[in-house]
Amino acid sequence: MLEVQKLFSERDDRVLFSQLSFTLNAGEIVQIEGQNGSGKTTLLRILSGLSRNYEGAIYWRGEPVAEVREQYCRELLYFGHQAGVKAVLTPEENLRWYAALSPLMDAAGIMEALQQVGLRGFEDVPCHSLSAGQNRRVSLARLYLSRAPLWILDEPFTAIDKRGVAAKERLLLEHARRGGSVLLTTHHELGIQGPVRKINLDQLAGTSV
Ligand SMILES: Nc1ncnc2c1ncn2[C@@H]1O[C@H](COP(=O)(O)OP(=O)(O)OP(=O)(O)O)[C@@H](O)[C@H]1O
Known part of the structure; x- marks a missing residue:
């Protein structure tokens, strides 16, 4: 569903990731890992269309995101660092x-x-x-x-208590079982028994996965 090819991004002349390539398929949960400042939020903001600070290619359902932006935004649910609540x-x-x-x-x-x-x-x-x-x-x-088939979630469990986290993890799994895709960052150890793939920006920036 979502394909990322040779993504490059830098902040203040510091390369966060380069040549970063991966695919997020229907029914998959992918967890982006990395130490503080490694570029997780930057990556999610790029993939959500909130930042243009990158080079490389992003495809949605086989089409360049730039060419199907309206459809992509419609099919995307983004949950950012801020609660986004009025x-x-x-x-x-x-x-x-x-x-x-x-x-x-x-x-x-x-x-x-x-x-x-x-x-x-x-x-x-x-x-x-x-x-x-x-x-x-x-x-x-x-x-x-x-x-929305694609959920991009940046630290969704911050400030959520244990029972709340377990319920949300079940929800992510149900979404994947229905054929949805989840891309998330979390410093919390996921308790999901299921199709979770991990991409570590510390180890994998500069390579393909
Ligand atoms: N608003 C900003 N202006 C300039 N540089 C920034 C800004 N926000 C982040 N950065 C830089 O970009 C780098 C990546 O930040 P990012 O927020 O993507 O990291 P992260 O992996 O999500 O970190 P954390 O785990 O702490 O949330 C950081 O090293 C930081 O120096």
Whole structure:
């Protein structure tokens, strides 16, 4: 589904990765590993179309991403470092806003999604009154609503407690079993028993995998 060829990126004259090539297939979960500052977020931002700071080629369903950008963005769910939640809105309003932006979000499932992330009872509370972990949970609730085939998730488990992490890991596995693909970074050791492939930027920058 997603193919990366000979990707090169540098920051402040420091090469983060070069000649980085890999494929993310349907039904696969790929974890990008690497030490702090190795370029994981940079890579995910490039693949999400948020950064053009790269050389190399990115293909979506066999087509250069630049030529199918609209379709690619529609089929992509990106979860970044920031919770991406509007503080003045409630959890329910935030999810309705997301659903209005994406045709691949199931607005009818919002209350169930809030239940799944443990936020029933908080649906009407402005997000500025919620904790950091609860705000991350509002954003993570999008995973329960999304029918986007490609999930790119940057540190999705930050500030999430153990039970929450286990539930999200199950969700990633279900997504892969339905034929979806997941590309994620996490410093947390994944407990997923399934199709997880790892790419270590420390070891593999400059090579093909
Ligand atoms: N806004 C920025 N301006 C300039 N350089 C930056 C910026 N953000 C990151 N960098 C540089 O790019 C490099 C890669 O950063 P990146 O955030 O991709 O690393 P990471 O592997 O995700 O790190 P972490 O595990 O700490 O989240 C870092 O060494 C940093 O010096």
